[in-house]
Amino acid sequence: MADKPKLSMYWAASCGGCEVALVNLNEKILDVDAAFDFMFCPCLLDTKKKDIEALPDGAIAITLFNGAIRTAENEEMAHLLRKKSQVLIAFGSCSAEGCIPGLANFHSRDALMKAVYLDNPTIDNPGRILPQPETKVPEGMLHIPVFFDKVRTLAEVTDVDFFIPGCPPEPHQIWNVVSAVVAGAPLPPKGSVIGAGRSAVCEECDRKKEDKKISRLFRTYEIIPEREPCLLEQGLICMGIATRDGCGALCPKVNMPCTGCYGPPEGVMDQGAKMVAALGSIIDIGDTKGLAEEEIYQRIDAILGAIPDYAGMFYKYSLPGSILKGRIA
Numbered sequence: 001m002a003d004k005p006k007l008s009m010y011w012a013a014s015c016g017g018c019e020v021a022l023v024n025l026n027e028k029i030l031d032v033d034a035a036f037d038f039m040f041c042p043c044l045l046d047t048k049k050k051d052i053e054a055l056p057d058g059a060i061a062i063t064l065f066n067g068a069i070r071t072a073e074n075e076e077m078a079h080l081l082r083k084k085s086q087v088l089i090a091f092g093s094c095s096a097e098g099c100i101p102g103l104a105n106f107h108s109r110d111a112l113m114k115a116v117y118l119d120n121p122t123i124d125n126p127g128r129i130l131p132q133p134e135t136k137v138p139e140g141m142l143h144i145p146v147f148f149d150k151v152r153t154l155a156e157v158t159d160v161d162f163f164i165p166g167c168p169p170e171p172h173q174i175w176n177v178v179s180a181v182v183a184g185a186p187l188p189p190k191g192s193v194i195g196a197g198r199s200a201v202c203e204e205c206d207r208k209k210e211d212k213k214i215s216r217l218f219r220t221y222e223i224i225p226e227r228e229p230c231l232l233e234q235g236l237i238c239m240g241i242a243t244r245d246g247c248g249a250l251c252p253k254v255n256m257p258c259t260g261c262y263g264p265p266e267g268v269m270d271q272g273a274k275m276v277a278a279l280g281s282i283i284d285i286g287d288t289k290g291l292a293e294e295e296i297y298q299r300i301d302a303i304l305g306a307i308p309d310y311a312g313m314f315y316k317y318s319l320p321g322s323i324l325k326g327r328i329a
């Protein structure tokens with residue numbers, strides 16, 4: 001119906017999981033349909049870009065924008081949807097913080113192209129051809145979007161009203177936001193994180209927390225943790241201490257450590273730095289009295305050796321949105 005507020009959902013550099021999360025509203029998706037004219041969503045609807053361009057500015061009530069900004073097409077759509085939307089929401093970790101695609105920021109564009117199109121053992125590319133933004137063919141010029149050197153968050157390229165975290169956001173949290181909008185509830189201040197809590201996952205995790213001291217770290221395949229004690233206290237790196245609450249501590253509930261997908265809690269600028277600082281304060285290397293500096297370092301290394309990939313562990317979801325952002329040069 002033409003008089004319903006328009007809702008759009010767009011994917012940029014993403015995996016499609018955020019769309020699945022919306023569909024996972026189950027029967028409540030009918031309430032979304034009743035309240036909105038759901039008119040743009042490339043993976044579900046056949047609306048074209050030119051249809052969006054033809055709309056008056058601000059014609060779309062809400063756009064849920066998932067995915068990071070990896071290509072010129074991602075950026076162009078971010079600007080277009082900003083112009084056409086009253087409320088633009090960075091939906092999900094990729095859009096809000098860069099998420100898994102953002103880990104590519106540790107490598108240059110050229111290194112990524114080489115790894116994918118030249119050195120990949122499953123690629124047959126004898127001409128060593130790399131994708132180009134423009135390629136002349138007998139029928140004319142072929143264009144593909146420019147692949148940027150770095151992944152950026154949505155807020156780095158345009159003005160964002162709200163952020164809904166999660167990889168993907170939990171359906172019950174999406175529903176909280178949608179139903180509040182439908183009910184005409186007052187919106188929080190611009191720039192707020194919505195559809196999540198303000199504290200840390202540890203606050204909603206019902207595992208027993210005692211004095212956290214770790215003398216050994218384990219990777220998840222090495223132990224089957226006990227059901228009740230805190231996973232971090234059992235030597236598994238659980239990011240709950242440095243991650244925003246709101247998911248209901250889903251992962252610790254099923255005996256898996258939190259990997260941090262809801263991003264940093266309110267007031268924390270850098271999730272990875274927060275976790276490293278927390279870890280530094282709870283690692284126990286035993287009595288160091290009389291030990292040489294070298295021996296102390298060896299003890300520390302022996303514990304930290306269980307972390308094979310620091311960036312993947314501490315910045316799995318947040319690298320482009322962090323202070324680090326990626327490689328320096």
Ligand code: SF4
Pocket residue numbers: 013014015016017018066067091092093094095099100166167168169
């Ligand atoms: S936030 Fe997670 S689920 Fe959503 S698009 Fe990114 S990787 Fe996929």
Ligand code: SF4
Pocket residue numbers: 201202203205206207209229230231232233238239240241249252257258
């Ligand atoms: S560190 Fe993990 S397991 Fe421990 S209380 Fe926090 S969320 Fe729960």
Ligand code: SF4
Pocket residue numbers: 167201243244247248249250251252257258259260261262263
């Ligand atoms: S426990 Fe952590 S990783 Fe798991 S859903 Fe919640 S925030 Fe995401």
